[in-house]
Amino acid sequence: MAFNVASASPSLPAGAARAGRPSVLRLGLSRVAIELKVYFRNVEMMFFTFLLPILFLFIFASVFSGDINAGPGVKVNFTNYFLPGIIASGVMSATFASLAISIAIEQHEGMLKRLAGTPLPKASYFIGKLGLAVVVTLAQTAIMLVAAILLYGVELPAGPHRWAVFLSVLVLSAATGAVLGIAYTRLVPNAKSAPAIIQPPFLILQFISGVFFRYGEIPGWLQAIASIFPLKWMSLGFRYAFLPDSFGEFEYGADWGWERPILVLTAWLVAGFVLALLFFRWDRQRE
Amino acid sequence: MPTAISVQSLRKSYGSFEALRGVDLEIDRGEVFSLLGPNGAGKTTFVEVLEGYRARTAGDARVLDADPGSAGSAWKARIGIVPQSTTLFDELTVREIVTHFAGFYPAPLNPARAISMVGLDEKADARCGKLSGGQKRRVDLALGMIGDPELLFLDEPTTGLDPEGRRQLWGIVREFAALGKTVLLTTHYLDEAEALSDRVGIIDRGALVALGPPATVGGRDRERSIIRFGLRGPLATTTLPEISGELTHEGQRVVISTVHPAATLRVLLAWADECGEPELPALTVSRPSLEDVYLTLIAHDGTPGEGA
Numbered sequence: 001m002a003f004n005v006a007s008a009s010p011s012l013p014a015g016a017a018r019a020g021r022p023s024v025l026r027l028g029l030s031r032v033a034i035e036l037k038v039y040f041r042n043v044e045m046m047f048f049t050f051l052l053p054i055l056f057l058f059i060f061a062s063v064f065s066g067d068i069n070a071g072p073g074v075k076v077n078f079t080n081y082f083l084p085g086i087i088a089s090g091v092m093s094a095t096f097a098s099l100a101i102s103i104a105i106e107q108h109e110g111m112l113k114r115l116a117g118t119p120l121p122k123a124s125y126f127i128g129k130l131g132l133a134v135v136v137t138l139a140q141t142a143i144m145l146v147a148a149i150l151l152y153g154v155e156l157p158a159g160p161h162r163w164a165v166f167l168s169v170l171v172l173s174a175a176t177g178a179v180l181g182i183a184y185t186r187l188v189p190n191a192k193s194a195p196a197i198i199q200p201p202f203l204i205l206q207f208i209s210g211v212f213f214r215y216g217e218i219p220g221w222l223q224a225i226a227s228i229f230p231l232k233w234m235s236l237g238f239r240y241a242f243l244p245d246s247f248g249e250f251e252y253g254a255d256w257g258w259e260r261p262i263l264v265l266t267a268w269l270v271a272g273f274v275l276a277l278l279f280f281r282w283d284r285q286r287e
Numbered sequence: 288m289p290t291a292i293s294v295q296s297l298r299k300s301y302g303s304f305e306a307l308r309g310v311d312l313e314i315d316r317g318e319v320f321s322l323l324g325p326n327g328a329g330k331t332t333f334v335e336v337l338e339g340y341r342a343r344t345a346g347d348a349r350v351l352d353a354d355p356g357s358a359g360s361a362w363k364a365r366i367g368i369v370p371q372s373t374t375l376f377d378e379l380t381v382r383e384i385v386t387h388f389a390g391f392y393p394a395p396l397n398p399a400r401a402i403s404m405v406g407l408d409e410k411a412d413a414r415c416g417k418l419s420g421g422q423k424r425r426v427d428l429a430l431g432m433i434g435d436p437e438l439l440f441l442d443e444p445t446t447g448l449d450p451e452g453r454r455q456l457w458g459i460v461r462e463f464a465a466l467g468k469t470v471l472l473t474t475h476y477l478d479e480a481e482a483l484s485d486r487v488g489i490i491d492r493g494a495l496v497a498l499g500p501p502a503t504v505g506g507r508d509r510e511r512s513i514i515r516f517g518l519r520g521p522l523a524t525t526t527l528p529e530i531s532g533e534l535t536h537e538g539q540r541v542v543i544s545t546v547h548p549a550a551t552l553r554v555l556l557a558w559a560d561e562c563g564e565p566e567l568p569a570l571t572v573s574r575p576s577l578e579d580v581y582l583t584l585i586a587h588d589g590t591p592g593e594g595a
Contacts, residue, residue: 021361021393034379034387041378041414110372117338117368118434119360120391283340285372 024121031120031128032135039098039132048195049098050140053090057144060086061152068214070246079152084238085211087141088173092231094136095177097202099129100184101194103280108191113283126182133178141170157241165258169237172265176230179272186279210235216250230268237261290349291316291438291469292337297346299332306332308493309346314486316437319460319470321480321501324490325585330473331371331442333490337471338368338440351438364392367436369427371443377416381407384415385429392434401429404462406455420447428459439463441472445479457482477577487577491585505580512548514555516541517568528558540569548572 040046057079064078106112115125148154157163188197206212208222209232215223226232236251240258248256292314299307306329314320324330335341336348339355339362348355353362376384385402389395396404402411405425410418415426424447431439441460445453453476460483464470474480480487481501489497489505497505511532517540527534532545545551552572559567 021364022390027391030387030390034376034383037383038376038378109374110370111374111376113340113372114368114370114374114430117340117363117366117370118388118391119364119393121360 021119024123025127027120027124028127028131031124032131035128035132036135039102039136045098045102048199049093049101050136053086053093053140054143054147056089057083057086057147061148070244070249074244074246076243076247077152079148080154080242081214082211083144083148083154084242085209085235087144087170087238088209088231088234089206089211090140090144091137091170091173091234092177092202092205094140095133095174096181096184097198098136099133099178099181100188100198103129103182104185104188104194104198105191107185107281107284108188108194110283110285113285116282129182130175130178133181134174137170137174154242162241165237165262166241169234169241169261169265172262172269173230173234173237176265176269176272179269179276180230183272183275183279186281205229205231208232210239214250215239230265233261233264233268237265289316290314291318291351292320292471293347293349294337295347297333297336297348298344299329299336299341300344305493307336307343310490310493310495312488312495312498314469314471316469317464317467318486319464319484320472321484321487322471322473322490323475323477323480323487323581324473328490328585329493330490334440334442334471334473338366339363364434365437367431367434367439369431369439369441369444371446375415375423375426378414380412380414381418381426381429382411384426385433388430389433394435395433396435398433401433404432404459405429421449421452424448424452425456428456432459432463436468438469438471441470443473443475445474445476453479477581481577489581489584496584497580501577504577505584507575507577507580509546510575510580511544511546513573514541514543514545514548514551514570515573516555516570519568520564521562522559522564522568525558525562528554530554 039050060082061079064082067075067077068081069075103112112125116122145154145156149156157166184198188194205226208218208226209215209229210218210226211231215226215232215235218226223232236256237258239247239251240256240261245256251257290313292312294310294312297307297310297312298305310329310333322330322333332341336343337350337355339350339358342356350358351362351365355362379387381402382398386398389398389401399411402408405428407422407425407429410422415423418426424444428441428444431441439460444460445456448456457479460470460472464483470483472480472483484501486499487497487501487504488495499505502508515537519539523539527541530543530545530551531547532543532551535542535544543551555567559565
């Protein structure tokens with residue numbers, strides 16, 4: 001097949017002509033830039049998946065006051081206790097919910113089909129979506145951390161080990177949320193119902209995964225259900241990073257077990273990647 | 288002339304429904320080809336197989352010397368697609384989306400020039416979500432042409448455009464075709480097919496039922512012409528001459544249906560001269576329109592379409 005497209009036929013003046021084919025990575029980065037523009041200009045999307053988790057932080061800090069004790073002389077304030085769960089919930093919003101909604105709409109309204117008809121490599125499209133998820137997650141988490149430190153005196157993870165766990169869980173959570181969001185689009189029957197199909201299960205998970213309530217106070221059978229899904233493990237990983245060691249006694253088996261969130265999230269990431277490959281479709285307009 | 292599109296015995300089934308029942312078609316490079324047909328006839332299925340969106344069930348298809356079912360991104364860089372749907376990214380401006388798409392291609396048009404070509408200079412910095420239907424259609428066209436393709440697919444390009452917008456779009460397509468490029472167009476507008484295309488194909492119930500230049504497709508040139516004129520003064524009182532064809536009267540008007548319109552007119556004009564009338568009053572001569580031919584061909588009378 002001929003690659004010399006430029007010289008294959010008499011052309012209209014090609015002012016911006018460049019030699020060679022654009023690389024997958026460069027196109028991926030150009031997709032990231034355009035995805036970010038679309039995301040931050042879409043007021044509804046921005047509000048529900050970017051600002052709302054940040055608002056939750058302020059609401060929690062205002063509604064709940066006082067301290068939680070864990071052992072003699074060890075206590076943290078409520079905001080400090082709930083911050084890890086709210087960060088986890090924010091990551092899910094910025095990755096899972098925002099990608100599932102935006103991709104479902106793009107599938108059903110033909111934008112993806114339009115892209116599929118161009119030479120844009122499929123990998124570049126996914127680089128764009130993952131890049132969007134990562135940038136939004138980092139921006140959102142950074143805003144929450146700065147607000148929590150400046151306004152509520154929350155303490156940052158203590159020591160390099162807890163920092164390492166925090167960053168590992170953050171990266172794993174963002175990646176897992178993104179691939180699961182891509183896979184979840186298969187359950188969305190049309191563009192209009194996308195938010196309605198995506199938000200309720202996510203909301204329920206937040207209630208039972210220790211985001212809005214102390215995980216230890218949730219009935220055992222709900223804990224068991226929550227343990228199947230990744231949000232509980234994201235919250236646990238972040239709690240380990242942000243809370244004093246003695247809070248581990250509130251966790252399952254009265255022990256942090258910080259390795260478990262990393263293992264479970266890695267397993268979910270692999271599973272989510274396979275599901276995304278199986279379930280993703282470029283065009284669902286006629287279904 | 289080398290072929291741009293070559294299709295043999297193309298079939299496409301969805302379950303037990305046969306959307307395409309064996310289509311054969313060759314389109315030359317540099318040709319503007321229009322595909323006509325009623326809704327559900329298989330137009331879009333046919334075009335989407337050639338665009339690489341759908342896998343064919345049987346038969347052979349070559350588009351720019353490649354199999355559209357397996358061609359990669361180097362091939363996609365040589366075609367341009369203007370789809371039926373007009374959904375754009377509402378949050379992006381015209382300039383942003385056109386520039387973004389230009390980046391996908393090895394040798395794109397200048398984005399500002401592409402925007403100018405489709406007449407959107409004044410809307411270049413408006414968000415796509417704020418554009419009218421017709422303006423969105425122009426963005427679709429700019430996106431289809433931005434890669435400077437050798438072959439352009441236009442799926443009902445002027446649906447939703449006002450008459451002026453249609454004429455402008457026709458001008459753009461003609462300009463594009465004048466560069467030796469190939470255009471495959473589907474349309475519901477017969478005047479559009481007639482104005483733009485070198486050849487038209489009429490597709491009905493999954494089969495090509497007629498194929499040829501717009502002036503002759505479906506035996507249009509062999510059909511009878513209709514001569515009409517009024518009778519007044521001496522014409523009304525003199526016997527009409529002998530002519531070949533069927534003659535009927537519609538009140539004070541004469542209607543002649545003939546396969547030899549020029550010869551018939553010569554006889555009639557000589558007769559009018561003899562009567563002392565230099566003109567045949569309210570004279571019209573009409574050939575069957577493409578629409579007449581089209582409606583005859585797709586008239587469903589219970590028998591399957593020919594040419595399958």
